[in-house]
Amino acid sequence: MRKPALRKSVLLILALLLVAGLYVAQAGID
Numbered sequence: 001m002r003k004p005a006l007r008k009s010v011l012l013i014l015a016l017l018l019v020a021g022l023y024v025a026q027a028g029i030d
Helices: 004-029
Strands: none
């Protein structure tokens, strides 16, 4: 039995990292 929830959680973590990276970059530029 596969775990689709695992893939979904991984995508969620990647999305959060992307948002955090953009926020930090914007704060650094400002």
